[in-house]
Amino acid sequence: MEQKVHIFDTTLRDGEQVPGCKLNTKEKLTLALKLEELGVDIIEAGFPISSPGDFESVSQISRIIKNATVCGLTRAVQKDIEVAAEALKYAVRPRIHTGIGTSDFHIKAKFNATQDEILARAIQAVKWARNFTDDVEFFAEDAGRTDDQYLARVVEAVIKAGATVVNIPDTTGYCLPHQYGAKIAYLMNNVPNVDKAILACHCHNDLGLATANSISGAINGARQIECTINGLGERAGNTSLEEVVMVIQQHKHLGLFTNIKTQMLNPLSREVSETMRVPVQPNKAIVGANAFSHSSGIHQDGFLKNAQTYEIISPDQVGADGSKIVLTARSGRSALAYRFQKIGYDFNRDDIDALYQQFLIVADGQKEVLEPDLIEMAKVHLSANVTA
Ligand code: KIV
Numbered sequence: 001m002e003q004k005v006h007i008f009d010t011t012l013r014d015g016e017q018v019p020g021c022k023l024n025t026k027e028k029l030t031l032a033l034k035l036e037e038l039g040v041d042i043i044e045a046g047f048p049i050s051s052p053g054d055f056e057s058v059s060q061i062s063r064i065i066k067n068a069t070v071c072g073l074t075r076a077v078q079k080d081i082e083v084a085a086e087a088l089k090y091a092v093r094p095r096i097h098t099g100i101g102t103s104d105f106h107i108k109a110k111f112n113a114t115q116d117e118i119l120a121r122a123i124q125a126v127k128w129a130r131n132f133t134d135d136v137e138f139f140a141e142d143a144g145r146t147d148d149q150y151l152a153r154v155v156e157a158v159i160k161a162g163a164t165v166v167n168i169p170d171t172t173g174y175c176l177p178h179q180y181g182a183k184i185a186y187l188m189n190n191v192p193n194v195d196k197a198i199l200a201c202h203c204h205n206d207l208g209l210a211t212a213n214s215i216s217g218a219i220n221g222a223r224q225i226e227c228t229i230n231g232l233g234e235r236a237g238n239t240s241l242e243e244v245v246m247v248i249q250q251h252k253h254l255g256l257f258t259n260i261k262t263q264m265l266n267p268l269s270r271e272v273s274e275t276m277r278v279p280v281q282p283n284k285a286i287v288g289a290n291a292f293s294h295s296s297g298i299h300q301d302g303f304l305k306n307a308q309t310y311e312i313i314s315p316d317q318v319g320a321d322g323s324k325i326v327l328t329a330r331s332g333r334s335a336l337a338y339r340f341q342k343i344g345y346d347f348n349r350d351d352i353d354a355l356y357q358q359f360l361i362v363a364d365g366q367k368e369v370l371e372p373d374l375i376e377m378a379k380v381h382l383s384a385n386v387t388a
């Protein structure tokens, strides 16, 4: 039986922390509705105590979202939790996401405290939050660099205090996939009450490993992945939603599934990029402009014979515009013939041989050969043949 991985979208909270990406309430509401339509299980709508504007956004999102859980972030501080509860009070499914740093860096440098003091604050925060909702998620910030034995003590204690989800963030994106997977496996095997809660992956991308780490976490038993559209988030970003969802869909042997409507991935990526004013890198997996473009002659020839030779996902599966055969100086004859055909010129092999020499001269002089260039080449070729 396949097991569900809950998709926790934090585009509106961790994603929105990117400098220049701040969203107003109207923009947050529009995106929240789209995220719900996409099929995410949990929308982290904001950090209610951080500003009156964010409180208002979380409050309004709570009123309009009917199917997804709406979540608000807090520190392990009573006032934060009360304010979050107030912002979430109209939600059909409210979740409070509270937590505290558990690595020595956080315990010593940030809090000047001891492990036992942090443990006590963690338990207290979960208990406060449980006064307002049955759905409480605890995050052990910098869990990626937290000693496993201490982390297991914290996880056990917060579950006992009432946490229903425990988030194991690799806050600094430090872990390697096998290390992060081993951390989740350690907790699954050493926390006696772990079956009473879901473990969540929240991986940052400082070393470009966020997707790999999240998948490694899921393989080892985590059943929630925290992610953002286009991988937006602090510094190098968070795990990209579109990537983890498609890894899970492509690798059925993992025995996992999500509820995401994958055809919405490209349109929503564009909308988030425009709203947050952050362009998507062209080579970004799943949603980049080149994700389905083929430019070298060897690839184009294989692709034109059978798309699966060079594409493991079809563009319509993820709502992309379609595969593209791009003409550059590295392209081959079959691609040239294909592109001529697409604009109505059915040249035979001898024609293409002749045109290809002309094409290479043009292609060497520019980045890409475009439709007007092809039309010009076709006209010259046809008139030369008529004259001859
Ligand atoms: O990266 C992190 O640790 C976080 C927590 C607040 C969940 O974003």
Ligand code: ZN
Pocket (backbone or CB within 6 Å): 014, 169, 171, 202, 204, 234, 238
């Ligand atoms: Zn984060």
